[in-house]
Amino acid sequence: AQHAVQTADASLAAEARALLKRLGVPDSAFATSGRPALSPITGEVIVHVREHSPEEAKAAITRAHEAFKAWRKLPAPKRGEFVRLLGEELRAAKDDLGRLVTIEAGKVTSEGLGEVQEMIDICDFAVGLSRQLYGLTIATERADHRMMETWHPVGVCGVISAFNFPVAVWSWNAALALVCGDSVVWKPSEKMLLTALATHAIAMRAAKRFGGVPDGVLELILGGREIGEILVDDHRVPVLSATGSTAMGRQVGPKLAARFARAILELGGNNAAIVTPTADLDLALRGIAFAAMGTAGQRCTTLRRLFVHDSVYDKLVPRLKKVYSSVKIGDPRAEGTLVGPLIDKAAFDGMERALDEARAAGGTVHGGGRHTDGVAGGYYAKPALVEMTEQTGPVLRETFAPILYVMRYSDFDKVVEAHNAVGAGLSSSIFTLDMREAETFISVTGSDCGIANVNIGPSGAEIGGAFGGEKETGGGREAGSDSWKAYMRRATNTINYGKTLPLAQGVKFDV
Ligand code: UN1
DSSP states (O other): OHHHHHHHHTTHHHHHHHHHHHTTOOGGGEEEEEEEEEOTTTOOEEEEEOOOOHHHHHHHHHHHHHHHHHHTTSOHHHHHHHHHHHHHHHHHHHHHHHHHHHHHHOOOHHHHHHHHHHHHHHHHHHHHHTTOOOOOEEOOSSTTEEEEEEEEEOSEEEEEOOSSSTTHHHHHHHHHHHHTTOEEEEEOOTTOHHHHHHHHHHHHHHHHHHOOOOTTSEEEOOOSHHHHHHHHHOTTOOEEEEESOHHHHHHHHHHHHHTTOEEEEEOOOOEEEEEOTTOOHHHHHHHHHHHHHGGGGOSTTOEEEEEEEHHHHHHHHHHHHHHHHHOOBSOTTSTTOOBOOBSSHHHHHHHHHHHHHHHHTTOEEEEOSBOOTTOOSSBOBOOEEEEOSSSOGGGGSOOSSSEEEEEEEOOHHHHHHHHHOSSEESEEEEEOSOHHHHHHHTSTTSOOSSEEEESSOSOOOOTTSEEOOEETTOSOOEESTTGGGGGEEEEEEEEEOSSSOOOGGGOOOOO
């Protein structure tokens, strides 16, 4: 198997180019002068992609703005029909697009496919939603009046997505925005140009089948930060969903606030789990391993801090160390690989730096360092388990790499406090069979995160729930539940069907 992987490397670029062709990406997307699109599997360049100029980006927003004017008039269930076709096209392309996610983002095969499955799931969700964009009818205090609310499309929805979920994040936003009657302009991570091009081509096929999708309803703009800024600054973009670091959110958030645009911010996480005395340790072990090492620690929901009760620490942590030292790291295409490459050298260096800081802060590091066996190029890291005596130094921030900081605790109230004592507030979990602990953890005095789980790790959320977090995570919610409301504007309507004009609050104004 080792040999097969080595020889397959020679054809990685060729395979990726064949996938792009099959997925319908036109040759005009590529130019030798463009930005190199790399695979983190080997670090090799697959192809050079033509990026957009600022003028082209502005023109795309203009097209989207014009398209919105027509799209908003189509009944929502009809818009849902387009999203249904998008889901069908994604189903047909699942294997190819999943494989391309593996090649471009370095995700292991099942996670590459899983990412496309999330896209399909949100399409299904949005199709149902297209017949459920309900407003309330409200009791009015005036006779012969009716009060109700209507939800209207809001305009162009900008989407800025990160490298780690290169296509799913677009779909959570786009599927909802489309049924809500918005048009969408997408600026993907400059590290993820190929999967973005492929996704756009898939969506264009669905649009063609649908027939009546106005040109510009879905736009893709490729480029670096300056292209993203155009989307952030353009007043014709009333809602912008941005996924990335807290540092990025600090730049984007105030700019959107200055022009009163709606921000859906999906920023950093520093997610924790608590393992209590009654925890099912077999289950906890698996939950922790997937959440901490899966996707090579590059999910915003990745488990980064683990609090283990004194009474189970010496049972759980040695087992965890064993799992860490035996987990299969390597080419994400190879069967059985659980941990693929980091996205690039900067990510690996960031991990090394955090581990040095942890050592300096008194931590004991198990694992870590570069994995080189059986891989040709790329930055593969050995996942690190770091025993810390206190929550300090690098434990307090997000390092986008497979590092799990482990700490002991003895008091439940204090551990909940420690759990919440970081900047981010995305996801969290508790492993316990004690009903009081479980309920307290998800209660008002428990976890302060947007996601709080019991006997499940913090990562791997389904699309049916609202996804997002509090504090430095940015407060945005995407995907399920009533997240759709962020993509629409609400009008409150009061209708007088009587012959007099009673005023609210009993005010008299007789002229
Ligand atoms: C992200 O890392 O950007 O819950 C999102 C999860 C996925 C989404 C992660 N459904 O892990």
